[in-house]
Amino acid sequence: MLDITSDARPVPAYLRDIYSWAYLTPWLADWLDRQVVVQAILWGNAQRLISDVLAEVKAGDRVFQPAAVYGDFSRQVAVKIGGNGQLEVRDIAPLQVDLTRRKLADLPQAQSRAAMRQIRMRRRQML
Numbered sequence: 699m700l701d702i703t704s705d706a707r708p709v710p711a712y713l714r715d716i717y718s719w720a721y722l723t724p725w726l727a728d729w730l731d732r733q734v735v736v737q738a739i740l741w742g743n744a745q746r747l748i749s750d751v752l753a754e755v756k757a758g759d760r761v762f763q764p765a766a767v768y769g770d771f772s773r774q775v776a777v778k779i780g781g782n783g784q785l786e787v788r789d790i791a792p793l794q795v796d797l798t799r800r801k802l803a804d805l806p807q808a809q810s811r812a813a814m815r816q817i818r819m820r821r822r823q824m825l
Contacts, residue, residue, distance in 0.1 A: 709791055721791050727768075731797055736769030748774055758782040766794035766810065773801050776808035788813040 708714070709722065719726060729735065737744040748771050755761060757780040763772060766789040776785045785808040787798050798810035 713791060722793055724793060727793055727797060731768045731801075733769040736767075736771075744769060744771075751775065752778050755779055755783075760784045761786070763787040764813075765789050766791070766798040770801070772798055772808065772810075773805070776802055776805045779807060781807055783807050785809070786811065 713721060720730065721727065733744065740747065751771075752774060755775060755778050757778070759779045760783060761775055761779060763775070763785065766772070766787055772785065772787055776783075779785060785802075785805075787795075787802075787808070787810040789795050789798065789810070790813045792812060795810050795812050802808040802810060
């Protein structure tokens, strides 16, 4: 079982309060992380959407994926870019990072990391 507390920093309140059932509940995340479930949620369009992305990447590309997703999207991208490419997946939820690491464990060109929880900017930098 995956541990949602593997990162010492807490997830943002909106994620914990609204989306915990979908992204922070280990038993449900394991179930949702099946391609057939993703295909059903997207009304049969998951592979078509993935294929659209795959048409835009080529072997050797460096790809940044700003959030983990259920199913095998990340794996298909990593396979497409091959050993000379690089896929970096970031997510704010430790459980999602762990799920993605597990899916990509045998693909050295792909990494999953925890995203920053917040970006601090000084007021003068915003002006």
